[in-house]
Amino acid sequence: MRLLAPSLAALCLSAALAVPAAAQEAPRFAFFSINQLVRSSKKAGAIFSELEITGKNLQEKLQAKGQELQTLQQQLNSPSIDPEKKEALAKKFRDLEFEAKKMQEDSQAEYQRVEKKVGEAITKLAGPIVEQLAKEQKLQMVFSDQSVQILSWADAEWMKGFTAEVAKRLDASEGAAAPAPKPAAPKPAPKK
Numbered sequence: 001m002r003l004l005a006p007s008l009a010a011l012c013l014s015a016a017l018a019v020p021a022a023a024q025e026a027p028r029f030a031f032f033s034i035n036q037l038v039r040s041s042k043k044a045g046a047i048f049s050e051l052e053i054t055g056k057n058l059q060e061k062l063q064a065k066g067q068e069l070q071t072l073q074q075q076l077n078s079p080s081i082d083p084e085k086k087e088a089l090a091k092k093f094r095d096l097e098f099e100a101k102k103m104q105e106d107s108q109a110e111y112q113r114v115e116k117k118v119g120e121a122i123t124k125l126a127g128p129i130v131e132q133l134a135k136e137q138k139l140q141m142v143f144s145d146q147s148v149q150i151l152s153w154a155d156a157e158w159m160k161g162f163t164a165e166v167a168k169r170l171d172a173s174e175g176a177a178a179p180a181p182k183p184a185a186p187k188p189a190p191k192k
Contacts, residue, residue, distance in 0.1 A: 030162035032130055033145040034122065041167035047121050054114045059108040065100045065178060072096060129169045133162065 040049040072093045076086065134142050142162070 005006060014073055027140050029141040029143060030139050031159040032135065032166065033159070033163045034119075034126075035145055036134070036160060036163045037122070037126060037167050037170070041126075041170045043125065043170050043173075044122050044167070047118055047125070048175055051111075051114050051118045055111055058111055062100075062104060062107055065096075068098055069093070069100055076168050125173075126170055129166050129173070133165055133169070151188065 037044045039045065072089065073079065076089055076093060081089070130142060
């Protein structure tokens with residue numbers, strides 16, 4: 001058994017020496033930030049605006065429902081309220097509270113659906129450009145801002161460089177700036 005260890009070490013050493021010089025180069029990689037792309041590319045920004053609009057609309061609806069609940073709560077807390085009306089008001093408040101909770105859940109699901117749709121649309125446009133640029137630069141890996149949450153330090157300008165080039169190429173491409181509008185519903189046939 002002892003004779004096997006030195007020969008195994010010699011075998012590993014000879015294999016390491018036989019590795020071509022190209023394989024010993026430092027790894028080449030870049031950093032891609034979808035957030036930076038959305039801020040710096042007009043096309044990606046136009047697609048992302050759908051998510052911003054959806055978020056704003058959902059937030060406004062939730063705030064209106066919250067205001068309605070707050071008004072009802074103030075009425076319930078009023079010392080001059082008739083006890084018979086208070087019971088009916090309390091029931092209305094519970095129903096409205098349930099509605100608000102359901103609206104919150106539905107809004108969150110809707111936002112996540114649109115977020116996924118927008119992310120996929122941006123990835124569909126930017127993905128081929130990222131791949132082409134990575135091949136041109138002979139990169140072995142491209143990190144995404146979602147995948148480097150454990151990053152302690154990096155050169156900020158270097159990190160922005162790859163994404164800036166993707167944004168420039170995306171805006172220069174012939175692809176659509178935003179998702180195509182949904183086709184209008186067909187007009188009903190005239191009645192005879």
